Amino acid sequence: DAKTTQPNSMESNEEEPVHLPCNHSTISGTDYIHWYRQLPSQGPEYVIHGLTSNVNNRMASLAIAEDRKSSTLILHRATLRDAAVYYCILRVQGGGADGLTFGKGTHLIIQP
Amino acid sequence: DAGVIQSPRHEVTEMGQEVTLRCKPISGHNSLFWYRQTMMRGLELLIYFNNNVPIDDSGMPEDRFSAKMPNASFSTLKIQPSEPRDSAVYFCASSLGGQIGELFFGEGSRLTVL
Numbered sequence: 001d002a003k004t005t006q007p008n009s010m011e012s013n014e015e016e017p018v019h020l021p022c023n024h025s026t027i028s029g030t031d032y033i034h035w036y037r038q039l040p041s042q043g044p045e046y047v048i049h050g051l052t053s054n055v056n057n058r059m060a061s062l063a064i065a066e067d068r069k070s071s072t073l074i075l076h077r078a079t080l081r082d083a084a085v086y087y088c089i090l091r092v093q094g095g096g097a098d099g100l101t102f103g104k105g106t107h108l109i110i111q112p
Numbered sequence: 113d114a115g116v117i118q119s120p121r122h123e124v125t126e127m128g129q130e131v132t133l134r135c136k137p138i139s140g141h142n143s144l145f146w147y148r149q150t151m152m153r154g155l156e157l158l159i160y161f162n163n164n165v166p167i168d169d170s171g172m173p174e175d176r177f178s179a180k181m182p183n184a185s186f187s188t189l190k191i192q193p194s195e196p197r198d199s200a201v202y203f204c205a206s207s208l209g210g211q212i213g214e215l216f217f218g219e220g221s222r223l224t225v226l
Contacts, residue, residue, distance in 0.1 A: 032212070036215075042217075042219060042220075043116075043203045043205070043217025043218055043219055043220055044155070044203075044205075044215070044217050045216075045217065046214045046215065046216075049212060049214075091212075091213075095213070097142075097143045097162050097167075097207070097209035097210070097213055098160070098167075098168075098213070099145050099157040099160045099168065099171075100145075100157070100215060101157060102147075102154060102155035102157075103154070104154055105154075
């Protein structure tokens with residue numbers, strides 16, 4: 001499986017934008033980029049996914065580099081409730097029935 | 113709508129005892145996953161089922177662990193006999209599969225083996 005690299009932790013201030021980077025230099029043409037997050041004492045939850053184009057949803061935006069070797073999850077206005085571990089995961093196209101492999105993720109700390 | 117339901121939420125047991133963790137997936141989902149999370153190893157995929165059939169159990173640590181899915185609305189993860197190193201949070205997740213297969217996780221079962 002293609003691997004992803006994320007910073008261990010990041011810190012940001014409340015109500016400011018947060019950019020969470022992810023490197024995936026060995027990504028293949030059929031890999032989707034998925035983001036999940038895990039709030040304290042909860043199971044992971046889906047955030048967003050993309051293939052080539054930038055994506056927006058109610059939770060976040062996903063910016064994908066033109067060569068697809070990196071991506072950035074953008075939280076436009078972080079709140080204290082966004083403090084969580086964020087996981088960037090590659091998933092082969094059509095692999096929706098297969099398990100996800102989680103790395104260590106980025107621990108996002110939000111300062112009030 | 114109810115999400116993925118796991119029970120028990122917390123279990124404390126003694127080494128050597130049998131532990132059974134239960135999971136009810138979201139109705140209509142045809143894929144079910146069992147994960148284990150520890151500080152040291154993070155989130156590990158133990159086993160997953162498609163249409164009640166085990167597809168990949170390569171993550172199951174050893175023969176003491178077994179998982180079943182007798183029908184589309186119920187799965188169990190059993191540890192027999194349990195050991196202190198099995199202490200972890202066990203998560204169940206389900207998905208519709210398909211192209212993207214967003215996973216929906218339960219709240220987890222925290223297991224402590226003394």
